[in-house]
Amino acid sequence: MLIDERPLSNARDIDEVFDETRINEGFDTIDWHTGVKNEEERIFRDVRKRIVTGNRLQNAGKYGEAIECYREAREITDQQLPSHTRRRLESEIDIYMRKARPKKRQAARRLKKLDVITRQLNQELLARHGFELPYRRAAADPQTVDDPVEVVYTPPLNPDIVNAAITYYRELGPFERQLTATATETDGPTPVTDRLGAIVESRHPDAPTSPEDSRDVVGAAVDILEAYESLVVEGDDDGIAELESQLDTVYSDMVACRCEDTEALAVYVDDIQAWASNRARRANAVTESIKELNTAIRQLNQELLARHGFELPYRCAAANTEMADEPDEVVYTPPFDPNLVDAITTYYRELGSFEHQLASAAAETGEPTVVMELLGAILEARHPDVPTNPEDNRELVGAAVDILEAYESLVVEGDDDGIAELESQLDTVYSDMVACRCEDTEALAVYVDDIQAWASNRARRANAVTESIKELNTAIRQLNQELLARHGFELPYRCAAANTEMADEPDEVVYTPPFDPNLVDAITTYYRELGSFEHQLASAAAETGEPTVVMELLGAILEARHPDVPTNPEDNRELVGAASNFLDAYESLVVKGDDDGVAELESQLDTVYSDVTAGEYEADSKALAARFNDIQSWIDERVHRIDLQSWRAEIREKWPATAGEHLRLEVAVVDQLTDSDSSEPSLSQFESGLKTAEQVLSLATAVETAQKEYQAAVLDGLPEAFGRYLGARDISATRINQLAATLEVVETACDAHRRYPSYPFGQVVAHICAELETGTFDDELDELVELIESATNVIEFLDRVDTEHPSIQPDVWRENIHTGLKSVSPELVRPVASLVDRMGENLWERRHLYLFSWEEFEQVVAAAFESKGYETRVTPSTLDEGVDIWAYHQGDRIAFQVKQFDTSNRVGRPTLQKLASTIAKGDADRAIVVTSSNFTQTAQKYVDEFGRKMRLVDGTELVQMLTESDYPPPLTE
Numbered sequence: 001m002l003i004d005e006r007p008l009s010n011a012r013d014i015d016e017v018f019d020e021t022r023i024n025e026g027f028d029t030i031d032w033h034t035g036v037k038n039e040e041e042r043i044f045r046d047v048r049k050r051i052v053t054g055n056r057l058q059n060a061g062k063y064g065e066a067i068e069c070y071r072e073a074r075e076i077t078d079q080q081l082p083s084h085t086r087r088r089l090e091s092e093i094d095i096y097m098r099k100a101r102p103k104k105r106q107a108a109r110r111l112k113k114l115d116v117i118t119r120q121l122n123q124e125l126l127a128r129h130g131f132e133l134p135y136r137r138a139a140a141d142p143q144t145v146d147d148p149v150e151v152v153y154t155p156p157l158n159p160d161i162v163n164a165a166i167t168y169y170r171e172l173g174p175f176e177r178q179l180t181a182t183a184t185e186t187d188g189p190t191p192v193t194d195r196l197g198a199i200v201e202s203r204h205p206d207a208p209t210s211p212e213d214s215r216d217v218v219g220a221a222v223d224i225l226e227a228y229e230s231l232v233v234e235g236d237d238d239g240i241a242e243l244e245s246q247l248d249t250v251y252s253d254m255v256a257c258r259c260e261d262t263e264a265l266a267v268y269v270d271d272i273q274a275w276a277s278n279r280a281r282r283a284n285a286v287t288e289s290i291k292e293l294n295t296a297i298r299q300l301n302q303e304l305l306a307r308h309g310f311e312l313p314y315r316c317a318a319a320n321t322e323m324a325d326e327p328d329e330v331v332y333t334p335p336f337d338p339n340l341v342d343a344i345t346t347y348y349r350e351l352g353s354f355e356h357q358l359a360s361a362a363a364e365t366g367e368p369t370v371v372m373e374l375l376g377a378i379l380e381a382r383h384p385d386v387p388t389n390p391e392d393n394r395e396l397v398g399a400a401v402d403i404l405e406a407y408e409s410l411v412v413e414g415d416d417d418g419i420a421e422l423e424s425q426l427d428t429v430y431s432d433m434v435a436c437r438c439e440d441t442e443a444l445a446v447y448v449d450d451i452q453a454w455a456s457n458r459a460r461r462a463n464a465v466t467e468s469i470k471e472l473n474t475a476i477r478q479l480n481q482e483l484l485a486r487h488g489f490e491l492p493y494r495c496a497a498a499n500t501e502m503a504d505e506p507d508e509v510v511y512t513p514p515f516d517p518n519l520v521d522a523i524t525t526y527y528r529e530l531g532s533f534e535h536q537l538a539s540a541a542a543e544t545g546e547p548t549v550v551m552e553l554l555g556a557i558l559e560a561r562h563p564d565v566p567t568n569p570e571d572n573r574e575l576v577g578a579a580s581n582f583l584d585a586y587e588s589l590v591v592k593g594d595d596d597g598v599a600e601l602e603s604q605l606d607t608v609y610s611d612v613t614a615g616e617y618e619a620d621s622k623a624l625a626a627r628f629n630d631i632q633s634w635i636d637e638r639v640h641r642i643d644l645q646s647w648r649a650e651i652r653e654k655w656p657a658t659a660g661e662h663l664r665l666e667v668a669v670v671d672q673l674t675d676s677d678s679s680e681p682s683l684s685q686f687e688s689g690l691k692t693a694e695q696v697l698s699l700a701t702a703v704e705t706a707q708k709e710y711q712a713a714v715l716d717g718l719p720e721a722f723g724r725y726l727g728a729r730d731i732s733a734t735r736i737n738q739l740a741a742t743l744e745v746v747e748t749a750c751d752a753h754r755r756y757p758s759y760p761f762g763q764v765v766a767h768i769c770a771e772l773e774t775g776t777f778d779d780e781l782d783e784l785v786e787l788i789e790s791a792t793n794v795i796e797f798l799d800r801v802d803t804e805h806p807s808i809q810p811d812v813w814r815e816n817i818h819t820g821l822k823s824v825s826p827e828l829v830r831p832v833a834s835l836v837d838r839m840g841e842n843l844w845e846r847r848h849l850y851l852f853s854w855e856e857f858e859q860v861v862a863a864a865f866e867s868k869g870y871e872t873r874v875t876p877s878t879l880d881e882g883v884d885i886w887a888y889h890q891g892d893r894i895a896f897q898v899k900q901f902d903t904s905n906r907v908g909r910p911t912l913q914k915l916a917s918t919i920a921k922g923d924a925d926r927a928i929v930v931t932s933s934n935f936t937q938t939a940q941k942y943v944d945e946f947g948r949k950m951r952l953v954d955g956t957e958l959v960q961m962l963t964e965s966d967y968p969p970p971l972t973e
Helices: 020-028 038-059 063-076 083-129 160-185 191-201 211-234 237-257 262-308 340-365 370-380 383-388 390-413 416-436 441-487 519-544 549-559 562-567 569-592 595-613 621-654 656-662 668-674 683-710 718-727 733-755 762-772 777-800 810-822 826-839 846-850 854-866 909-920 937-946 955-964
Strands: 871-874 885-889 892-899 926-931 950-953
Touching (some): 038 083, 063 083, 083 160, 160 211, 191 211, 191 237, 211 237, 211 262, 237 262, 340 370, 340 390, 370 390, 370 416, 390 416, 390 441, 416 441, 519 549, 549 569, 549 595, 569 595, 569 621, 621 656, 621 668, 621 683, 656 683, 668 683, 683 718, 683 733, 718 762, 733 762, 733 777, 762 777, 762 810, 777 810, 777 826, 810 826, 826 955, 854 885, 854 892, 854 955, 892 909, 909 926, 909 937, 909 950, 926 955
Parallel strands (some): 892 926
Antiparallel strands (some): 871 885, 885 892
């Protein structure tokens, strides 16, 4: 293919499609053996270079020059190029010429449009300002001017100025109309409007050369005119005079320099505009601020006159523009911070809320109390002082509100002493105020705050103490009602009334007789738990028809503890818990039918009851609970022994049909394990022996299951071997676990024997039976498992693969398996199993060698020899001098020749002779010829005569090498 046929849509631009490098690369791919001559190569390159040049010119907007390049390329293609190549090039040239021609026509249309715009603009300028722009567009040379950006003007200027000039004159129109409207409102042009009009008018001839700067002048003039109108509205004559002076200076400078620097003029006018706008904004803001403040002061004074008979002695003075350019610089009479207006207004609103609250409190009591009158008088005395420190007066009102609320709480609690103390303190404050005429409002606020804190704390504590006493008395009353109903007595104490001098906090309440108030909860909890036990006792009695001796004694013992409860409820709670557990243990004895145990228990409880009635445990309920726990432990041990004896009886019953039948073990083994010769064996020893006996039964059951499942002759003698092994030694859990693991190995061998009966897997079982006599078999269990699994894996592999494969040696492998199983030797099977694992899914076949290209086949051969320890390097496909692979092995440099032939095409002697010359020249020490087919007899004879320096590898040997390597075969369906 001579040219790049990638679609143009995949290229970023024309340069990418027709890149010179890609042209050369495309041309280099021509197979010159097809007959294309050197002259055709030169013509082809010349055509493609002209196409690339034309496209670059087209990208740059030079459409005329691009078309010329395409024409030259078209003329060259008429020469000696082959027809199919010429047609392809001509097609490409036509495509790009069609793209270039419309763009050249578009450039001409844009030139005409610019001429029209320029002519219209000049007509408008002549009509409005008496002049036209001093330039025209020169006639365009279609050969040199392909785009509007290359148009030549007289005088030269950027054509973009046309649009900028149009925008300038359009913005100038609204300004002229605004100037006329302002002059109409002022009954004629003022000095400011005259100067602004003259400054902007003088810019017209200069606008075409600097339209953006001229637009800035117009914009600044518009802002100056608006600021001037604001100054007129505010009556700022000084500001107006200053503005006239600045504009006059600008006009004088313009006349002197004939407006040579429009950009500097724009900056100058911008500065004036910024000053004028800021002056107008401040004047307007000051005026508005004064109006708002005077309105607020007037409203506040109206409210003060109506409620308190006085008004504030100040007004907001008229603004002095020299001293008050901002609202926060306004001067007041008398001087004060204007923020005080908001603070004073807020103070009087909060005062009104307090006065309403005071009136409501007085209405509830029928008339104002001493405290209410003092609070009202103190705050009333502060009114004339408010304008100087409203924040302090607001704190004073807040403290008065809190004092009033605390006073109401003291009234509700009936704390007469607290009320009297509060009246005394407020009276002192009022006296001090009258004496000093309220000179220090801040100190007064702190003073009243202290009173408020004291009153609030007093009221809070009185309320908390009262609530605490109510709650405690309610709890005691409920508890005593329950005690009277169930036990005929009540607790001998009540919560005393609070003494405010002694009990300002709930934890200072005095009780009669003295005790920790937390006891109330503890005692209540004790009696609730006692109730649960009594319910349990009643349920047990209902099941037996009537209370037994044990139940009656338990109830009597606990009943005797009631008077002692208030002094130690926690110990009595332990006693109830012990009694509950004791009752559960007793019921277990009854269920087991242990009459001797029940009689012994009754005797012990009777002794306990005698000790309790004798007063032995009057002050020590905890010791009584401990004695209950000891008796319960005795019961638990007795019940546990009964359970173990029952378990032993069950095992002895099962033993003959399991361990006796399958392991040939006598029942006496159970007695030995549980130490039955001893009258009272320890519980731990008893239980451990029974667990071991249970494991023996499980092992016997597993042996029985194995015999039924496999029914194989290989299992003959195994149960007796297990039994002899256990009978000759002390039976332990460890030995039983060893036999269980051994049985798993036996089952694995039986599985393999059932699947492959022609193999001697039974020898493993026989070996185990023999080794059981020595007791060391458990050390080699892992090796036996390995032997069985390895043999099974190899047999499975042989069953599923083609045993005719060159890498498979079925007879040798089967012999290894037979020998290894007979001699119980994993070492004989291990190498074969390892080889099979490596093969796995890596089994090569002859057909795989033909699924590669010849270049890939060389790489496959190199990989096969690398797995044998060779260092290989595949040579390039050309100029390889007859050597496809160079390799190094054991110090020799080896030359490879690789032939990928089918089996009908065998490699002959000539191929070997070519490679032999490489050895003869000394370039290689040895040579190897590898083929996917076979070699002729003459080739084999040639190698025999040549000697050890040349080796032949046919397809069969190559398949075997690849199978034994890590290189995977190709995927096939």
